[in-house]
Amino acid sequence: MIAVLTHLLREVLTMRFSFVFLFLMSAFGALTYNAGAQQAVVTSPNQKIAVSCITPARQDDGLWSLKIDYKKGDRITQAIPAIELGLVLNGMDFSLGLRLVKVTKPVVITDKYAVPHGKKLERNNSANQVTMSFENRSKKKLNVIVRAYNDGVTFRYELDEKQGNYIVNDELTAYSITPETNRWLEKWNPANEGLYVNMSNDKVRQDEWCYPALFSTRDSSCWFLLHESDVNKNYCGTKLSNTAEKSKYKLTFPNPKDGRGTGEPLPAVTLPWRSPWRVIIMGSLADVVGSTLVDDVAAPSKVANTDWIxxxxxxxxxxxxxxxxxxxxxxCAFADLAAAMGWxxxxxxxxxxxxxxxxxxxxxxxxxxxxxxxxxxxxxxxxxxxxxxxxxxxxxxxxxxxxxxxxxxxxxxxxxxxxxxxxxxxxxxxxxxxxxxxxxxxxxxxxxxxxxxxxxxxxxxxxxxxxxxxVRGAEWYNNGPEFTTSAPEHNTILPFTRNIVGAMDYTPVTFTNSQFPHITSYGHEMALSVLFESGLQHLADRPEGYYGLPDAARHFLRNVPVAWHDLKLLDGYPGKDVTLARKRDHSWYIGGISSEGREKRKNIKLDFLEQGVKYRLTLITDGKHDKELITAYSVVDNKASINVKMLRRGGFVAVVTPL
Missing domain, CATH: 3.20.20.70 (Aldolase class I)
Structure with a gap:
């Protein structure tokens, strides 16, 4: 045992990413700490993410916090330097003067489940979990349950007393974000239908913000998305606010005026009680886009038979x-459209x-x-x-x-x-x-x-x-002229933000104009059928918009799936462009768009295809102008790549099916 401890100490001193606390807890079981205890750390199964519980600088008047570090290769990025913790209830204050009294032995959480629709029909995720128990000055207990997943971190509060009714006056959860961190945020609005704003450094605004919120660290090796999950009848929804402090995004409760003033803004809880999960999806940009973490920590299905869904x-x-x-x-005309298209x-x-x-x-x-x-x-x-x-x-x-x-x-x-x-x-x-x-x-x-x-x-x-x-979707073409110019950029942000956390009915794929016109190409509109995931995908154009398409495009829209087995981010950056591949059964559907006001070319590698298999590729791209589509066919394998021309604000789709 002495040799093991010596080796662990050497690892810490040389700044390796093996955190001593996790292994000590595994060896000795649950430990009890006094006020001067060292920090507790739990790591993800793949050892890329580490969550530390940090003692406040001044024990009597400081807040405990979590710190999240991310490792890529030999580089360790301090992703979130502090997430302040605490709750204030009527009659119980878990803010200042808390003492960490116990940290449980880590438990491995493994979850496998299937869903009838979504970005991945089969889900599989695992985490290391610890429970940190705090005691306030009145000897009341507050647990913080922390999980480190390969694709992020989740934590929630727990009050495990057997009875009691309380009002939660404030939740003190607050994410400290360094100024140079790039961020995409949507100003708070009750319908969640705003535009995302990209900010960093002196451009950072102070306001209230919707979920989800996307962040990229300075070296771009680590991205993270802030959200919440498993909100149930025992709590309210929350939002983020940096109005009090520019660099700190604090969870806030609903505005009393929301819903025309009906309902109480402060949640009432009955013990025993657990808060919703606070969710931080983390990794490369592709990891964040592919994550199902928001669903993974939600309560399992309450519907036994799902055959009717x-x-x-x-x-x-x-x-x-x-x-x-x-x-x-x-x-009747739209019923005929659905029948003709096989919808x-x-x-x-x-x-x-x-x-x-x-x-x-x-x-x-x-x-x-x-x-x-x-x-x-x-x-x-x-x-x-x-x-x-x-x-x-x-x-x-x-x-x-x-x-x-x-x-x-x-x-x-x-x-x-x-x-x-x-x-x-x-x-x-x-x-x-x-x-x-x-x-x-x-x-x-x-x-x-x-x-x-x-x-x-x-x-x-x-x-x-x-x-x-x-979401601010195609309906906004009817609400004023603004969406005509903002839609191309907005469309390239949504796959990296709103659509990550769940189904999104943007009502896409419109070729004709409604009250205000498009400036996106037909290829761009076609691609939205793949880029945007929704279990019921409402294609919004009038019948002649679809009847007038070339045969290949019409065939594509007759058959494009809405529920998927897998997805891969092939290329892209929020606000500029995005190319996604989604898998259904053995076929892959690819969609790509650009927001830029110039023509551009993309080379899309097909190395995600199964090795040794030949595929038929149908590629539908922008033509000579934004209302023309060109179709090409070829045979490809996983060594091939696609060279695609996109017009300004253009796009393309492809389907790759095994021969």
């Missing part, structure tokens, strides 16, 4: 005609209860079913939390109303609901979201949230939650 493409009449569902003939669904958006011009709702449902297409229907979330009066407004609001409506929808053959205008992340609204999901599961109704929260891992727990909006 069917992801798919959807025709949608709202983008091209704001009042499309009010017109029976328009509804399983069409959405009846708002105003289905005011349908005229040849038929009503029942006529429309009958016609849709006659075309072999399945209907989805829109609902207002209702209640005083939203000012929007669009009807029907009360049918999702209570358990009794939902049960009655879901029963009708089941009888009518409606497969899913789109529920809109939530406008708050207060605890009462979180409870409302989850009540809807629980009732919908009882009637095998799929759910799509719109005007809503960013994903928090719920699609694992409730796999019939197919997608969320929570």
């Amino acid at each position: 069917k992801p798919g493409l959807v025709s949608w009449n709202y983008w091209s005609d704001n009042h499309g569902t009010r017109d029976f003939k328009t509804v 399983p669904y069409t959405l009846l958006d708002w105003e289905w209860d005011a349908m005229t011009n040849g038929g009503n709702l029942q006529d429309a449902l009958k016609y849709i079913h006659s075309r072999g297409v399945k209907p989805l229907m829109w609902y207002n979330s209702g209640g005083d939390h939203t000012w929007v009066g669009a009807t029907p407004k009360d049918r999702m609001l209570t358990h009794e109303n939902r049960v009655a409506e879901f029963k009708r929808l089941k009888e009518w053959g409606v497969k899913g609901v789109k529920i809109d205008f939530f406008e708050s992340e207060k605890q009462s609204m979180i409870q409302y979201y989850l009540d809807i999901l629980e009732d919908a599961a009882s009637f095998e109704i799929m759910v799509y949230f719109h005007g809503c929260i960013v994903p928090r891992g719920w699609a694992r727990t409730y796999p019939h939650l197919m997608t969320y909006e929570a």
